[in-house]
Amino acid sequence: GAGVSQSPSNKVTEKGKDVELRCDPISGHTALYWYRQSLGQGLEFLIYFQGNSAPDKSGLPSDRFSAERTGGSVSTLTIQRTQQEDSAVYLCASRGLAGGHEQFFGPGTRLTVL
């Protein structure tokens, strides 16, 4: 596609529910990153995919968080039993093999846990 897309753009859920956030990277980009941006905070790294593998999951804050990537393309970030502290903007970025190593970001999903 022309850019990185994320869905939904906004998600409001109740505490304890599970949510799934989706990222569609730029076609052909092998690397995919998830970040979390809480109000007034910088970007918190969550997980990195190279193809369908996740060699770095070190940023996932708890075992309630998981992510997968299929077909080397779409990625889903799942948060189980959501808590109010999970409220944040979740950003996805992708990067190709060529070029200057920059990441291309999607618009983000704003998650609000009531």
Next chain:
Amino acid sequence: AQSVTQLGSHVSVSEGALVLLRCNYSSSVPPYLFWYVQYPNQGLQLLLKYTSAATLVKGINGFEAEFKKSETSFHLTKPSAHMSDAAEYFCAVTHSGGYQKVTFGTGTKLQVIP
């Protein structure tokens, strides 16, 4: 190991004045450095990047940054601020080869006063 420090979480300048946003990095290997801009309710957009070529890098919207190895700095400047420059700016560091984890600074919110 790598890290980024952005001095000043908030910077205010008058319209037409010089913009200077500070970024210092730490990296055990030659770094690649980036500045991204985030407008309200949007993802991050690349402003400029340093990838070991020219030390003075020009980006979009009249911004530029100079890589100074001796000072481990990569400050972002613009000679004359416009109202449209009001946004949050993030400095980031990575390196070549292998898994390229990207480390972001905590961001600097730029306010432009008319």
